[in-house]
Amino acid sequence: MQIPSPVDRVNHPVFEEAGITCFMKREDQIHPIISGNKWRKLKYNVAHLKRVKKRGFITFGGAFSNHLAASAFAAKKEGLQMVAVVRGDEQRANATLNFVQSCGAEVKRVSRQEYAKKEDDDFLAMLRRQYPNLEIIPEGGANVYGVRGCTEILHEVTQPFDVVACPMGSATTFAGLVLSGKHDVEFMGFPAIKGGNYLSGVVDNFVAQARTKPWLPASFIAPQWQLQTDYHFGGFGKISPQLVAFMNTFWAETNIPLDPIYTAKMMYGLIDLAKRRKFKSGTRLLVLHTGGLQGIKGMNVRLRKKNLELVYEEAISAAFTYPHF
Numbered sequence: 429m430q431i432p433s434p435v436d437r438v439n440h441p442v443f444e445e446a447g448i449t450c451f452m453k454r455e456d457q458i459h460p461i462i463s464g465n466k467w468r469k470l471k472y473n474v475a476h477l478k479r480v481k482k483r484g485f486i487t488f489g490g491a492f493s494n495h496l497a498a499s500a501f502a503a504k505k506e507g508l509q510m511v512a513v514v515r516g517d518e519q520r521a522n523a524t525l526n527f528v529q530s531c532g533a534e535v536k537r538v539s540r541q542e543y544a545k546k547e548d549d550d551f552l553a554m555l556r557r558q559y560p561n562l563e564i565i566p567e568g569g570a571n572v573y574g575v576r577g578c579t580e581i582l583h584e585v586t587q588p589f590d591v592v593a594c595p596m597g598s599a600t601t602f603a604g605l606v607l608s609g610k611h612d613v614e615f616m617g618f619p620a621i622k623g624g625n626y627l628s629g630v631v632d633n634f635v636a637q638a639r640t641k642p643w644l645p646a647s648f649i650a651p652q653w654q655l656q657t658d659y660h661f662g663g664f665g666k667i668s669p670q671l672v673a674f675m676n677t678f679w680a681e682t683n684i685p686l687d688p689i690y691t692a693k694m695m696y697g698l699i700d701l702a703k704r705r706k707f708k709s710g711t712r713l714l715v716l717h718t719g720g721l722q723g724i725k726g727m728n729v730r731l732r733k734k735n736l737e738l739v740y741e742e743a744i745s746a747a748f749t750y751p752h753f
């Protein structure tokens with residue numbers, strides 16, 4: 429477990445031409461499995477369920493979910509029981525779910541229709557009756573405990589920065605960054621989904637919730653923030669040959685492996701914005717590598733069917749040799 433996570437300089441020709449200094453907070457290096465923002469989001473969730481004396485937790489995710497992998501590993505490490513409610517019955521086995529099970533988590537597969545009810549009161553009440561000793565953690569650790577963990581990320585950075593960029597799924601991580609008390613910095617979120625504008629309401633909601641919590645200083649001033657909603661590549665989990673080529677080139681140029689769902693789309697967007705001179709010359713950019721590299725192996729299985737491949741699977745695979753216990 430590597431906390432604080434390192435900060436690396438990103439030397440990229442486009443940034444250099446545009447007069448941008450770029451640093452990357454390598455949350456992917458916190459741990460090969462409990463990587464990136466998933467560790468941050470679990471921290472206060474685990475503390476909470478211990479405080480209320482629950483034996484473990486139920487949580488939710490897709491078949492390749494970084495959150496399920498991280499949660500299962502954390503549960504094993506903390507001696508907690510875990511039930512993973514997994515969407516979709518089409519995906520029988522893959523590296524991520526095998527790992528979740530190898531950590532001792534119970535995998536409960538539900539249909540897409542049933543999964544869609546994961547936030548309904550009836551469905552949650554049924555789960556609570558079935559598992560009275562377990563707490564429920566929402567998909568992606570998307571609650572105010574998750575947000576709190578992410579407020580700590582920027583406090584570890586000693587380099588100066590003007591703009592912070594972060595990919596967005598549930599907006600929990602982004603909300604945590606916005607709430608970290610850096611009011612003179614601009615925050616830029618990159619939704620990994622199509623139609624990501626609604627996430628600004630989610631951020632507002634998290635900020636409002638945080639204002640009721642004792643951990644947020646009363647002096648908190650909300651910073652400037654904006655969403656870049658045009659870099660979803662067709663929708664969540666959609667991967668084009670162009671994106672794969674970008675990732676392989678980025679690896680060749682910087683030696684930094686990106687994940688295809690989140691960080692690659694953000695980096696593509698940032699480089700595109702820099703090419704279009706959307707940043708002032710002299711801007712000091714800080715980008716968050718939120719992790720997700722555990723999914724590369726499974727993703728390559730899918731990509732090879734289309735004659736595509738992320739070339740750095742081998743280079744990063746040593747870190748993912750299970751088990752890690």
Ligand SMILES: *Cc1c(COP(=O)(O)O)cnc(C)c1O
Pocket residue numbers: 464465466494495568570595596597598599600601602687690691718719720721
């Ligand atoms: C889960 C995840 C995200 C999304 O984080 P949110 O807090 O849900 O917005 C971003 N990047 C990676 C690699 C992830 O696994």
